Amino acid sequence: MNTSKTPVKLTPLHSAAQRLGATFIEQRGWRIPQVYTTLEDEVVAAQERLTLADETSNGKLLLEGDQAESVLMDTFDLGSLKINEGHDGIYRLRSDLFFISTPPGREISIRKKLTTASAASEQFVTITEVTHGRAEIRVIGPHSQELLSKVCGLDFHPSAFPNETAKQSSLAKTTQLIIRCDIGELPAFSIIGVQSLGPYVWDTMMEAGTEFGVVPIGRAALAALGEE
Amino acid sequence: MSIQLIRQAFNGNRPPQRMWHSHELKEQYDVVIIGGGAHGLACAYYLAKEHGITDVAVLEKSYIGAGGSGRNTAIVRSNYLTPEGVRFYDESVKIYEQLSDELNFNVMFSQRGHLTLAHTDGGVNTMRRRAEVNQIEGVDSRLIFPDEIKNLCPYLDVSDHPRYPILAALYHPPGGIIRHDAVVWGYAHQADVRGVHIHQNTEVTGIKVKRGKVTGVETTRGHIKTGTVLNATAGWASTITSMVGINLPLTTIPLQACVTEPLKPFLDVVVVSGSLHVYISQTDRGELVMGASVDPFSSYSMAGSLTFLEGIAGHVLELFPSLSHVRILRQWAGICEMPPDYSPIMGFTPVDGFLIDVGWGTYGFKASPIAGKTLAELIATGKTPTLIAPFRLSRFEENELVGEKGAAAVGH
Amino acid sequence: MLLLTCPNCGDRNVSEFRFGGELSSRPKDPSALSDAEWANYLYMRNNVMDAQTEWWHHNVGCGLWFLAERHTRTNEVIKTYPYVKRET
């Protein structure tokens, strides 16, 4: 039994990217948009206006349990986090629930570490990988907060929604996890929700963003903007 | 042209005839009806007209028709799901058809046809189920499809856009709308003329019960001795019934509505959508009256919300895309007491002499005449008319809930 | 729009929550109840026009089911608090 094609992972926003004329590359098994127009235009659009990027390939883990925090503390040297607060990819959504975002591919090793830590401590903790279950749309640019306040009722003023904050709320009438993760001085948010709603949320935000000159950007621009 | 009008036209100085009079609160009445809406006043009218019982007081804490009777969808129909529901509401439609004549007051019952839209296969099956039950019970109601829907209602979008395609509709020609306040005023006038005392601004604050039997009512204008009390307060049913120490299977939830500026006539039928939870009709003055399903949480507040306006606007434009420039003039809310099986609760209670006419959810006004008539008969004869036997309070203990619940989506 | 305080997430628009109805705990031993008592638990409601204790679910947010005390005539929310199971 041989399979000619090695398996490749597509994001729920793949068809949308094709329609917008993206060229694709493969990274960590995911086929993701590399560039839509030109690297320069996409970087300028992010720095000066508003851009959306497909970051579904980021790893996503859920850690649930009354002792979830202690398992985390054993695995990473991490201070305790308040609700809705985050620290390099680890966000506390509820006293007993954490969301962990990892660079593409790193979710496997982190999950192993957490599993061994929880087994060692016999704490009843559930670690679930939900990378495939979520679409992740990155909103980058000075108009990010204005766009988001057209589709979500949360207060995005820096005092109410500082960097490294994660809140679950209604966005475009769907349930989304909204994480602020700026790129240097540039405001940026990750919109994470069930993948079956990804195309709808992407189209809705593209339409809402037209007044700010929104354009899609690919991996190349993201890397140029300072993502490692 | 009524004689009354002609007389009034030519001798301007003769004072116009007063429709109902204010009276002193008597010490004692044979029957006390709590709630001066269409149900309470209709019951008083039928007690007097058909049973000669005129020593009746209707107590209304505000002005007559201030509660549900003044805030409802004004829709009249009988295309329900269960045989017992269809029979009951069809009697009401028959009375409405001659009510202007009976009350000598034009209630403007406009039988222009009522469409209930279906947007999914499941929806079409439910409509067909209702059509079949209606036809078997002798009610004019049938399933129609987009081409016929389009010529009944040209402004309706019957294209197959993905989200809410209109697959079919239950068409009920005798259904329509009515001037709901006129029904209240007509019944009030004819009850007053026959000796019934209508007491506005008179709130009931307590009900006296001795050894399981009603003996009197406490009000903001004094005490009344009586052996028979009918609770016809709709949204406030539970607060009144708790005065005799009983709980009801009801949850009070606001139902909101709004009206637009007057437009030249273009919508000639009533349109209701179950899954979009919206109803819309155009009054004879040209305004569009629109409403949705009940609010997402229980409350006695009649303040109204912005969420309702946003939701109804989106759904109405989904059905009628050419109305985006039409302006909303006003929004309001009434409160509805929702029972578990979407059917009324009428008749006797464990407390002797304390009777109820409640559980009217979002479908109460259309039943006013028949509810008043049957409860008057119950009070006068002491026996429950067969027509309303299925709606007894004891049905919950007897596990005999009415099948309207099967229609799931709350109809209007 | 009513502002409801989720015990976990803080103040949020009520549109983020789903109403769970007035508090009525399931009888400890249902088989001990008569049909009438069971029908009473299933269907009868206090439905007060006063302060009422009720369930809310932050379904669009953190997924917490919690209790609120709300005055049903003014919609004034007196307090919200996480459910604590009484009988251990």
Add this chain to the structure above:
Amino acid sequence: MRTEQDALTTTSNRLHPKQGEVIDRSTTIRFTFDGVEYTAHPGDTVASALTAAGVKVLSRSFKYHRPRGLLCCSGHCPNCLVQIGDEPNVRACTRPVEPGMEVRAQNVWPSLNRDLLSLTQLGSRFMPVGFYYKTFIRPQKLWPLYEHTLRHAAGLGEVDIDTPLGEFDKQYLHTDVVIVGGGPAGISAALSAAETGAQVLLFEENPALGGHLRFTVPLESSSTTKASKDLPELLEAVDRQPNITVFTDTSVLGWYQDNWLCAVKGARLFKIRTKSVVVATGAYETPLIFDNNDLPGVMLGSAVQRLVHLFGVLPGGQVVIVTANEDGWDVAADLQSLGVNVAAIVDEREPSACASPYREGLTNAGVPVFYRHTILEALGSNEVRGAKIARLDGQGEISLATAQSLQCDLIVTSMGWTPATELAYMAGGKSEYHEDRAEILPVSTPPGIYVVGRAAGTHAVNSQISEAQRAGSNAAAFVGFGEFDESTAYSSGVLEPRRTSERVCVPGKKKQFVCYCEDVTDEDVETAIAEGYDSIELLKRYSTISMGPCQGAMCSMNTIHLCARANDWTVQETGTTTARPPTTPVTLGALAGQNMEPVQTTPIHQWHLDHGADMMVAGLWLRPNHYGDPAAEATSVRERVGLIDVSPLGKLQLTGPGVPELLERIYTNQWDNLRVGRVRYGVMCNDEGVVLNDGVCAHVNDETWYMTTTSTGATTIFEWLQWWLQSGWGEGIHLTDLTDTYSAFNLAGPQSRTVLEKLTERNLANKAFPYMRLRSAKIAGVSCRLLRIGFTGELSYEVHCPSGYALHVWEALMDAGREFDIAPFGVEAQRILRLEKAHIIVGQDTDAMSDPLSANMAWAVKLDKPDFLGKPSLMRISAEGPKQLLVGFKMVEPNVVPDEGLQIVESEADGQLKIVGWITSSRFSPTLEEAIGLCWLPPDIASQNGASFTIRMDGHLAEARVHHGAFYDPDGERLRM
């Protein structure tokens, strides 16, 4: 056709350029009104441009079709409603002119100037208030005909069926303080609030800030003196203050619970969460009631000042000013200084009561002043030709003998103000009637809500400013910025002189209009009250007064005074009607905003479209219904192999030691002995015993379970389980929604094993992987979960793969199946296949009343379990016996397929049909080549296999027979191949 040339040469009412006007005289644009072309300058409104061209009649009244002209010129009265293109009911006095605009009068026939419908006035004697309740009663048969004529005479604007949906959107705003109204009071409140550091939003419905200061003339020693030079300073201060964000052309429509405000600006709706509100919305000038008071040429003082100062347009050359306060004298001085012939000032008051600073100037200039006089009638048929006035005696009664007529073409009334305090009353503010000022003013507001300026009855500009500064800082203090200023926490406008006329209306024979929108006269109000509609709310519903486009702005005060007088009540006892949003009418488009209707699609949605799938709506999901021929798709599954995308299936992960006990409690069957690797079907009920959902649950490893639910039930069941877990049954259990993490494809058919074996090393033999088992396996290189379950009744494998690999696995399965002529199949084929197995669909075969014992699922109900959800109710149903049973049936005529929803009937002696059941599912089975279905029947019929019954179909009775068990492979052998 009047050409553009005519418009310029006729007596153009355009004044020479003035300071403060908002029009750009350097440019001219053209538009048409009822087909006639007119010119305008950018900044002109439709009304100002038409008035400049001498047009006086703009519309016809609702009931009597009387000619109507400008009255308020601020968008609050109905007199200038016009149709502009496909937009009905546009207020001409606030809608800027755009080049090429087509403006048309509404509800006129044949034309605005010759509207024959005005003949209805001849019969007005027979059309008193509520006449339609007293007419057209008999014969009932003719009512539809009467109604038809009534309906076509009613309504104003038209809705064009081809109107495009338009572009609208919304924005949420969050702030500390909202100031509603950008007049001197609003600006001052905003400045003092912002100084404390609070964030402030300032909303103004007009195109610019300034309020009445924009059109009141800065003459010395007038009440507006101090303010006049302040406006530029105030505006400049606002520009400098970063904490203030200004929104012009923006109306605040409503206050909702917990300081939630709604505002609209053009096509954008704002939804604002604030912590405190200052209402500085000013006041509406109250019209006066006299004979023919609705005649074009009768205008409010503030309206004339707006036209003159903002647009440089003079609505008349010879004016009579009727007043009871100093504002009237301001207008007189204003017009007189522009060279207008002020024919008379008619002041209701004694000379001693008049303290206007312009009094001396005007009298010296020879302006005739009639103290202690009022107006009886506006003379003229289509426009004002003159005014009949008369003396008031000591008690304010009119002595008709002293009546005299004055020649004029403009009557201006300044008879008092109605505070525009709707927002404060929506927020819970209370009002009180001030006897000496004859005005209803706010007396108390909830904490955090403040009312200032004319809305609170304060007209002197310097008191408006000082009062507003205090309210602004208090609003900020309420939020936590700065200190409270307790001096007078709440302003009382009572220090102000009286501005309102002492009498309500004058005896007269002609029509005196209280409500302009609905043509309700003072006589109508008195008649209505005499007929018993005495409370202010009953009066409103019966006479429809204040139910029109102005929603009471123009008529509420006069109505309350008339109602009080006719009932002999005090004004306070009479009360007011409820203030309701929106304060100004708002379009459905703005309320709907951008179309956001969530749609869920599976990861291989595009593949379905590319392969000709006909999509259907299932809850929020879009799913393939079929790919062209559902019957053929079903046959390919029966004979070979088919593949269906079942990704919308609900998929829930339960982990922890407490799961078995939970499953025992929520399912009706036995769950505590499910070994790892096994799958079991289960039915979930609520405590009423009603079937909520069904599906399978697999024991993945010792502390992990994997449960599936119907797709429409996924969210409800997830919330249902969360409730039970968090309200007491959650010890040692975690619940995670994996619905979207796994995509699911059902490979079904006798060849399914052979196809799957081409893609995996796992041993798929029956012994290694029997029916109702779960295995994990690599399929086409992707680790998946396989469930051997069979909704279709064939050998089948449900392949659950991580969604990112969905297309890869789906295409691999399709490629592997090509040699067996594999076919994709949709929901329709699946329904045929499951029906051939008599499998029920929760929600179609069952409804909100169905319990499992009646719904042919008794085998899944273990009443001997200690306790589970629904048990007491099911015990009772079991004891009393179900009232109806769900059972299979076949038709006697094999190719007659009864529609789903048809009723099962028995004909009674009297020929009437009695309903005993109904059809829930029915299809023509391509496998059995006959019609099959499921239906509800009384137990006595349902329990006998082969028993016959009749279905009412297209008017006749079709015969059918009960069929127990599955129609196809009743013993389920094919499942276990």
